[in-house]
Amino acid sequence: MRQQGHVYLVDDDPDVRFYLGDLLRQLGYSVATYEDADVFFHQAMDLSPAVVLIDMRMPGLSGVQAQQRLREIGRHTPVVFISGESQPQEIIDAMKGGAVDFLIKPFNREQLVAAVDQALAHDAAERDRFVRLTRANRLFQTLTEREKEVFFLILQGHGNMAIGEQTGVQAGTVKKHRAAVYEKFGVASTAELMDACQGLGLRP
Template sequence: MSTLNGTIYLIDDDDAIRRSLSRMLVDVGYDVFDYNSATSFLSNSRVVSPAVILLDMQMPDLSGLELLDCLEKNGSTTPIIFLSGQSHPQQIVKGLKKGALDFLFKPFNLEELLNAIQTALEYDRKQFKRILKTSEIKQNFLLLTPREKEVFSLLVSGLMNKEIAQQLGTTDATIKVHKARVMEKMRAGSVQDLVRFHLEMN
């Protein structure tokens, strides 16, 4: 169970740095889980939200970039902040392109680290809300009948009731009924909401 402030997963093969950072972060109110290797993190972690991964770039088993690849394949969306003392520019660019949120060079000061962590946790909170909302929209969409899904698709494409009726070979009154059911099941207040839901599902 994470604290109110959020959870931090610290992955660094340097025992002294890992212990020191863990103590500091616990002291300011974070729930910290530390690992001495990327493989240990993959084997023993259960990521929650809001959370952030503090990841050393250079490690003996899997590098930070290799772990990032593994997390990407597993569908992980937890934000990552790279920590490094000796990274090449191309590694930094590659890490950021692959989705790392920030890159801090050792030695960094505590304020710099805490600011980066707060930014990452806020990002993860918003991201988690978006994921939940998209999941809810998809679940609502599954409640639609095949005909209601057709009406939904034509509504979001911009067609009016009469045009939809003509395309589906039915009456305007029937389409109004289908539309009302679509709006109710999708929990939409307007066709604009349906368009937004459609975009979020795709």
């Protein structure tokens, strides 16, 4: 299934920018092209889902240096490298830095699409995860102190009786607190609550 998304194409070769930019647009992606990494950092808006399709060797910042700078500024757009010639260490550094793929020129359309779609799918999943966790954190802040206490015990898999024993609260009252937690999170079960809060990283 073709991923919809935006491609930041960074390459100092105008012919490559023209050819790949035109090809990607024909395939249904939105595309913005940049002649080097400095121009990209100066001009590019932070969109999602997106992928940075970047040449390894360019004037100014290299592809790996641009990848490192993305991390430094807290921008998590996935990266796919394209290169006419690269040393093994450059490829290793790129992949260690989290690159989705490394395409050696000349590559075919199928290889390009596969790499771009993989990166866009990854970015879309990360975006959805960020939205989910931001919402869960916001909802957690709406809980009362007692509800927060019950919330953590629910996530540990405890039933109402066990929660009552640990908190010194009647099981019937615990049931009401559990219902309030479910209502605020918009869930109907412990399993749904666990799914909504997976990766949230809160501690009692």
